[in-house]
Amino acid sequence: MAHQQFEKLTDIEIIQRILNGEKPLYELIVRRYNPYLYKIGRSYNYNHDDTQDLMQDTYVDAFRNLSQFESRAGFKTWIARIMLNNCFRKKEKLSFKNEYAEDNINEKSIPMFTSNSNDTSHIINNKELGGIIEKALEVIPEDYRMVFSLREINGMNVLETANLLGISEANVKVRLSRAKEMLRNILENNYEPKELYEFNLIYCDAMVERVMSEINKL
Numbered sequence: 117m118a119h120q121q122f123e124k125l126t127d128i129e130i131i132q133r134i135l136n137g138e139k140p141l142y143e144l145i146v147r148r149y150n151p152y153l154y155k156i157g158r159s160y161n162y163n164h165d166d167t168q169d170l171m172q173d174t175y176v177d178a179f180r181n182l183s184q185f186e187s188r189a190g191f192k193t194w195i196a197r198i199m200l201n202n203c204f205r206k207k208e209k210l211s212f213k214n215e216y217a218e219d220n221i222n223e224k225s226i227p228m229f230t231s232n233s234n235d236t237s238h239i240i241n242n243k244e245l246g247g248i249i250e251k252a253l254e255v256i257p258e259d260y261r262m263v264f265s266l267r268e269i270n271g272m273n274v275l276e277t278a279n280l281l282g283i284s285e286a287n288v289k290v291r292l293s294r295a296k297e298m299l300r301n302i303l304e305n306n307y308e309p310k311e312l313y314e315f316n317l318i319y320c321d322a323m324v325e326r327v328m329s330e331i332n333k334l
Contacts, residue, residue: 127191135183139331145195146175146327147320152192152270153199154315159265160203161254168323170206174199175327180334193276196266200280252299260295267292 122130122144134141153174157167178185178195185194253261266277267288278285 128187131182131185131191140328142175142179142331143324143328145178145191146324149175149192149195150320150323151315153195155265155269156196156199157203158250159253159261159269160200160207161258161261162203162206166206168319168326170199170202171323172326172330173202176330176334177202179327179331190276193272193280196270196272197280200262256295256298260291260298263288263291264295264299 122141125133125144127145127148130141130144134145150171153171154167157170158164162170174195177198181198185191253264256264262281263277266272266280267274272280274285274288277288281288283291
């Protein structure tokens with residue numbers, strides 16, 4: 117499908133057209149959210165193949181329930197919740213400890229990764245260090261890693277993160293602060309978040325084919 121002509125369509129517009137019978141347009145949703153869902157799966161410590169399986173399940177689940185999507189919720193949050201639920205279900209674990217905000221938490225803290233440099237050598241360095249960053253995140257406890265991923269890597273706000281993980285906004289702030297503290301010992305503050313858990317474009321077409329093959333059976 118020549119999808120360039122549809123790139124300016126909003127999620128809501130695409131969804132409405134899909135519900136009106138234009139099923140092939142679902143490819144646009146898959147391409148748009150591949151990097152996002154991939155980062156969630158990898159941040160949950162699933163490997164590449166398991167993450168792709170979870171992504172496919174999530175897209176199929178979302179398609180099956182597309183008519184139940186309420187636009188006021190935001191599609192990004194909606195499909196992220198489906199992905200997280202699939203991650204939780206796969207591990208048969210959904211446990212978050214009750215935590216309380218500390219007085220010294222800075223609610224207006226800027227993202228840990230703050231560099232806006234477009235210097236080629238800077239980008240190459242980040243790619244070379246990508247493995248180190250991923251390994252550092254792997255050793256952080258899951259509860260903190262997921263908050264860090266949603267807030268710092270996927271750019272979700274405190275309320276969205278709290279709603280997705282089923283915890284309070286105060287807990288989000290505490291976990292993010294502690295996650296940053298854990299990482300600061302091994303990471304510098306100039307890494308680009310987009311360099312983490314990138315879903316390489318070479319995988320995108322294959323994922324589109326997998327998902328579209330499944331939903332065409334429905």
